[in-house]
Amino acid sequence: MEGTAMLRIPAFSVKAVVVILFLFSSAAAYSNCSKTIVVNQTNWRPYMYINDKGEMAGLDHELVKAILETAQCNYEFVQMPSKRALLELENGRIDMVAGASITPAREKYGRFTASYRDETMVLFIRRDQSGYFPAKDLDQLLNSYQLIMGAVIGAYYGAEYEALNHKQLSQRNQLVLLKDNHALLPLLLNYRVDLVVGDRVSLSFIANEMGIGGQVSVHDHVLNRDLVHFLLSRKSTTAEDVESINQAIKSFRSSASYKLIMSHYGLEDHPDKEEIQESANFL
Template structure:
């Protein structure tokens, strides 16, 4: 009994003297159908611009990406806030979000614009600013969740109170609502809207109003990730940008 106790004590002392091994970088993410950024075809693995970029970045950073079941946007955000998810893709860096998250350096840019059905373009070509939506009493479709710039955030309550704003949960739904005449104009990510319009066979045209053009980041959960993991990811992004790896992925999906 005594010999066993001594042996255990020596083993514990030896283990304490060894350098601590860093815990493996494993990040949980829940996907959502958001083509061309994230999507899956029947009997195929998920793919898309953002997923490919993220997989390349995390592989370079020495991290493992654990794909969780798909979730709608609002539920995914809630689970992130509750600590069930470690990372969100294509995030805008805002002061409010920094309370619960840390952000990588940018890995691509996004463009948010206003679109109309192409046959309606002559009617709305004089619309040159977001504020013109109110002045011209134009009805707008916009995503229910997400950050679309300070100008839209400022205008959104006025559009709501005037009864000129309807929202959608995903871009396929939004384009279908536009096709059905639920509103005159739709606001959203340019690539996502163009993709869904092509899939539905609806001709849409951009108005001369850029709502937002800004970098997007990986958003890491402050409670479940470490500053060291963020440093690894930032270094990986920088290396892959220098090597042209991220540019090659972006170019395969079009101009970003």
């Protein structure tokens, strides 16, 4: 009586199959996004910068990593100025930027996530002139006192700043545009400009870092309070990528880890129910 033939699989083949299955399952477990997300690391202290050890650091740097890891998305950072990064994002060569405010122009080429923190835009003045220039808005402030304002090229400070006639202000020498706040703050102390517009946290951080925190003050008029988002390229990412990241933002913002990161930078989070929205509101 003939025995039933048995198929013998070599031991090395079994091991190979196990390894392949393990690698496949590991990759699948960490691939909630359609691709490795290329994120720009801009130079905007304390949100994103290179520290004394030559390492990428900053509040937004930490939040990007934590949120993308919560979303189980692979990522990598590149470094370039913010204005160029937006052009690269529009063309699909960069996938994501952090610290973005929603504007109609950006919505044409990008998808915004839910908010992951907020920001306040203010006007820094010299401390010895604190209270000198009462005004209900920025236009009145500039026209009534003929002040000179400094701002960063290409930065977004809210609707009130955008509504100004920038060309006219430049022609009247009332608007000075430079590449960053490190260049602007010394002009304030040297009486070359009378106001520096910017993010309150960033300006305070830089002023203290430069040793001039005691010589500047915040004007009473708050220029803009806004929510900030990640902006993803429509050309290189998908709506599903935004949805995965939105779910991660919602989860991470309610965690102790999020509060710890924020407190490390001297900040508290006050999310309203409207801040954490489903991606449908931004697509």
